[in-house]
Amino acid sequence: MDQKKYSWRNFFQLIISAKPANWIIFCALIASVITTVAGLVVPLFTKNLIDGFSIASLDIKMVALIVLAFILQAITNGFSIFLLNYMGQKVVATIRERxxxxxxxxxVSYFxxxxxxxxxxxxxxxxVVVKELIADHLPQFVTGIISVVGAVIILFFMDWKMTLIILVAVPITALVVAPLGQKMFKISKGLQNETADFTxxxxQTLSEARLVKASNAETRETEAGHKGINRLFGFGIREAKVVAVLGPLIFFVVMGVIVGIIGYGGIRVSAGTMTTGTLIAFLLYLFQIIVPVTSFATFFAQLQKAKGATERIADILNEAEEDFDAGKKVDVSGKxxxxxxxxxxxxxxxxxxxxVSFDTKPGEVIAFAGxxxxxxSTLFAILERFYQPKTGEILVGDIPLSEIxxxxxxxQIGYVSQESAMLSGTIRDNLCYGLDREINEE
Structure with missing residues (x-):
């Protein structure tokens, strides 16, 4: 599939085609909202507690509300993460089944x-890459985005000037992260392709171990494996470089924002235009923004990797398959x-x-020598309908084989090849393999 043709729309269509349960998504989002609300009220309670703090006037009810908010946040957050993980596992299982x-x-021509x-x-x-995205990174992203939006809204009401300091860093970071994300997609695509080739x-080498030994090809296969491992190592290093830039970049921006907030807030507290409780609450909200935002870089990097991984999955799903039931059901015995x-x-x-032309009558034994x-073997593969002849026709009685x-x-036919394959299991399992009826052992 051409890289230009495989867009984000194709990626999300593949995920949506797995039909994630709407009720799970709804319940998970509700739980995430409750989690966020419970987390967002804690700094407000803390602000009121600090601004009016004294041992004599310690409000037990306020402390109890803070503890209750923490407990509610923990319970609903766990419930939300479980539901989103369940949805992710279900989506990936469906994609694997398809x-x-x-x-x-x-x-057979595809194989x-x-x-x-x-x-x-x-x-x-x-x-597995898709599973990690949906089951591990998506829950953190969903809960994180709700938390960030809620915290920013409250911060604007608390102090819009200080909030602007935080928001200035967002477009700057996005301008740097966006091209890195695109680079991650290209690296991931190459890594997945190289992994598939290496596998x-x-x-193939392990399945033909006897041939390798008989041909004294151990050195050759060792060198071939070494080259494949080095190519994988190269892609891994390139991926590590991108991650090494993303992590410190986000950390640098975050620390800059924290220092800016503390410095500007300290000036405001000294000037008497802001209370200490408000500054503490502002910092608590800031951490509720920072923790999710730092995971967003990882999420988008994983999103790019998943896009690269699903490109080849989509290629396979778009392949034309054999239509086993198209055509006539014919009793071929005696024909x-x-x-x-x-x-x-x-x-x-x-x-x-x-x-090539020939006739076979019922009961005849015919040998093809050459x-x-x-x-x-190709002729029998055509009779098995593994391939279609380029020219000519095969009739079963008066019916073209292609119409059956x-x-x-x-x-209704049996074929024993020169090298018959044996599947794991008993001799009976192999003899009855593919039969859709019960076999009487008597």
């Missing part, structure tokens, strides 16, 4: 051109199979089969 169903139903390890990487590694290469002028090539200009690479549903056709 991706797995798509992979299983893709045609010929794609490494198995690469698909495994998309299924596992890329979806595919080592999976003649007739092939006429079958031609086929995997690559243009490199024919494997050319004008050298290795002559097209015998794949499900109906494959359920």
């Amino acid at each position: 991706l797995w169903r798509k992979i299983v139903h893709l045609p 010929d051109n794609t490494k198995t390890g690469e698909m495994v990487s998309r299924m596992v590694n890329d979806t 595919g290469s080592i999976s 003649t199979i007739r092939a006429t002028d079958i031609s086929f090539s995997y690559n243009e200009g490199e024919p494997i089969l050319k004008d 050298p290795s690479g002559g097209g015998k 549903s794949i499900n109906s056709w494959r359920s």
Whole structure:
């Protein structure tokens, strides 16, 4: 997929297509609002407590309200985080189910051109990136944004001049963070692709361990693995550089704002235009803004990584899959199979089969003889409907094979390849693999 074509709209459409439950989102947002409100009233109570503070006039009711606000904030915050995490896990599980169903139903030609390890990487590694975004970073972002908005509104009512000092830092930080975020997307995209290629290469090498040993290719594979590891290391270093800039940058801005607020507030308190309680409350609200804002940089970096990860997931989901049920359901027993002028090539200009014709009658035993690479396995792959012939036609009785549903056709034929695959499980499991009916062992 072209990078220009994969936009944020595509990214969010993929997430929304997982159909997150609306009631979970609603309840989580309500809990987040309650959490924010409970947190926002604490500095107001603190302000009143400090401005009128003395041991003799200590307001027990005020202290109790502060404690109650803390308890309510903790409970609703935990509830909100759990619901948003649940939603995130559910969304990612749905994406994984869609991706797995798509992979299983893709045609054989797709697997010929794609490494198995690469698909495994998309299924596992890329979806983990999305899971971390939705389940871990999104809850913090949602609760944080509500807290920031609420705190800023209260601060404007308390002292709009001091609030402006905070807001001045926002556009300055955004101008620097935005290009870094775009760079993170490019690095993440490259990292995910390189991870998929590396996974595919080592999976292939490990699956052919006997060939590696028999060919004395250990040194060659060691060097190939070393190059792949170094490429991954390079992407990791580039990603670390971006993160290393983002973190200190946000910290620098935050500390500058804190120092500015304390200095300006101290002058106002000395001049008698601001009470000590108001300054303390202002600083408490400032920390309610700082803590979420410092996590926003991490969230947006993860958002860029998730966008890069979902690009290849979307590529797989957009692939055309085999339609197993399209066509006729035909009982093929006792019917003649007739092939006429079958031609086929995997690559243009490199024919494997050319004008092959044959008839098979019920009960006949037919042998196809020829050298290795002559097209015998390809011919059976065409009969299995793994591929469509470039020219020619295959008839089952009087019905073209292409008009019979794949499900109906494959359920009535058996194929034992030269190297039969064995799946994990018992011999019975392997013998009955794919059968949709009960087998009588007697």
